[in-house]
Amino acid sequence: MSTERTFIAIKPDGVQRGLVGPILSRFENRGYKLVAIKLMTPGKAHLEKHYADLAGKPFFPGLIEYMNSGPICAMVWEGRDAVKTGRVLLGATNPLASAPGTIRGDFAIDVGRNVCHGSDSVENAEKEIALWFKPEDLVSYKSAAFDWVYEKA
Ligand code: CDP
Numbered sequence: 001m002s003t004e005r006t007f008i009a010i011k012p013d014g015v016q017r018g019l020v021g022p023i024l025s026r027f028e029n030r031g032y033k034l035v036a037i038k039l040m041t042p043g044k045a046h047l048e049k050h051y052a053d054l055a056g057k058p059f060f061p062g063l064i065e066y067m068n069s070g071p072i073c074a075m076v077w078e079g080r081d082a083v084k085t086g087r088v089l090l091g092a093t094n095p096l097a098s099a100p101g102t103i104r105g106d107f108a109i110d111v112g113r114n115v116c117h118g119s120d121s122v123e124n125a126e127k128e129i130a131l132w133f134k135p136e137d138l139v140s141y142k143s144a145a146f147d148w149v150y151e152k153a
């Protein structure tokens with residue numbers, strides 16, 4: 001199965017710090033395929049929906065303010081085990097606990113400025129992709145690198 005999809009977002013701090021390129025590269029270099037990307041400021045209501053599961057947490061208002069403070073680079077990446085491996089590429093939620101070599105472990109310090117988001121399950125990835133993208137935003141194509149990345153389809 002090489003068609004699993006995950007929703008990855010570069011948060012406003014990542015965009016403002018010029019980290020769109022370096023973060024994209026981590027996914028490209030690993031062999032994942034970009035199927036959708038857009039820069040957006042979706043507003044509070046959308047962000048509250050995205051983080052609905054965390055609505056009761058004390059950090060929720062600050063999280064929404066942070067996410068609403070500038071443009072977000074929303075993406076969908078596709079490939080084998082994309083959800084779980086995407087989280088590995090991101091690193092731990094708290095950047096101080098993230099291993100060097102991960103995005104948060106290389107580019108962040110505070111949990112409230114951890115530069116990126118990644119879906120935590122296939123089910124949530126599907127929900128998040130549907131929240132952030134229209135079906136026609138997802139581009140269907142065969143990556144020229146496919147047969148060099150995967151031994152078997
Ligand atoms: O983003 P991730 O799935 O790793 O973590 P989460 O538990 O789903 O939390 C979502 C986001 O809330 C984190 O990425 C942080 O930006 C923020 N957060 C925070 O500000 N303080 C915490 N103690 C926990 C999370």
Ligand code: MG
Nearest residue numbers: 117118119120
């Ligand atoms: Mg999460």
